[in-house]
Amino acid sequence: MMRPTLPPLLGLAVTLLLTPVPQALALEGDASAPIQVEADRLELDDQAGTAVYQGEVRIQQGSMKLQGERVEIRRNDAGQLSRAIATGGRAYIEQKPAPDADLVQGWARRIVYHVAERRLELVDQAELHKGDDTFNGGYLEYFLDRRVVQARSSAEGVEGNQRVRMTLEPEQQEGQ
Numbered sequence: 001m002m003r004p005t006l007p008p009l010l011g012l013a014v015t016l017l018l019t020p021v022p023q024a025l026a027l028e029g030d031a032s033a034p035i036q037v038e039a040d041r042l043e044l045d046d047q048a049g050t051a052v053y054q055g056e057v058r059i060q061q062g063s064m065k066l067q068g069e070r071v072e073i074r075r076n077d078a079g080q081l082s083r084a085i086a087t088g089g090r091a092y093i094e095q096k097p098a099p100d101a102d103l104v105q106g107w108a109r110r111i112v113y114h115v116a117e118r119r120l121e122l123v124d125q126a127e128l129h130k131g132d133d134t135f136n137g138g139y140l141e142y143f144l145d146r147r148v149v150q151a152r153s154s155a156e157g158v159e160g161n162q163r164v165r166m167t168l169e170p171e172q173q174e175g176q
Contacts, residue, residue, distance in 0.1 A: 033062035039071075049075040057086070063096040063103075068111070084113040093120065097144070102131030106142065110157060118144040123157045132169035138162035 040055025050072060053059075057071040069088030076082040086093065087110045094105040106129075108122035119141065122128060126140040128149060137151040138158035151164040 035059070035061045049077075049079075063094070065092070065094045066111070066113070067092040081115050083115060086111040086113075090125075095144075097147075103129075104142070105129040106140070108140070120144065123155065124159060125162065126151075132167075134167045135164070136162075136166075137164035 036059070037053065038056070038058040039053035041053070043052045043054075044050075052073075053071045054069070057066075057068050059066045059071060066084060066086050067088075068086030068091035070086070072085045073081065074083045074085070089109065090107050091109065091111045092105070092107050093111050093113065094103060096103045106120060106122050106127065108126040109124035110121075112121040112123070113119075114121070122140040122142070124138060126135075126137055128135040128140050128142055130147075130149075135149050135151055137153055138161065139152045139155035141150040142148070151166075153161050153163050
């Protein structure tokens with residue numbers, strides 16, 4: 001008896017977040033690591049190019065983790081992953097970009113990962129940690145390749161005015 005094949009979108013959803021990550025920006029084994037997905041429910045719409053996971057969703061591939069009450073995966077017309085959107089009371093994303101780099105962690109009510117642009121949007125009660133440095137605000141945008149953070153107190157989808165706050169730790173001098 002032949003085993004049924006996975007629908008194209010399910011295959012895409014399973015190859016999810018990090019397949020296109022350049023090796024210089026992720027731990028060497030991340031792109032070849034298995035992808036683990038846990039959720040209570042999955043809805044696939046191959047025509048629309050979406051996969052929606054619901055119920056304490058946990059996705060991990062190597063050092064990359066994405067968590068939320070709901071995670072929606074979208075693909076473009078070429079069938080490539082274009083966006084992952086995690087939402088919930090406190091959605092979470094993390095990655096260790098390189099062996100000698102600090103762990104990057106983010107929390108927000110809505111996290112949008114724009115794959116082609118390698119850009120994260122953290123919306124509403126946003127918090128980003130890069131090692132000992134922290135950034136908080138209504139809206140944070142992090143560019144993975146350039147390692148640039150942009151922050152605002154308000155933006156679309158942000159409840160109220162959430163002032164930007166930063167804590168930047170001084171670099172340690174050698175010998176200290």
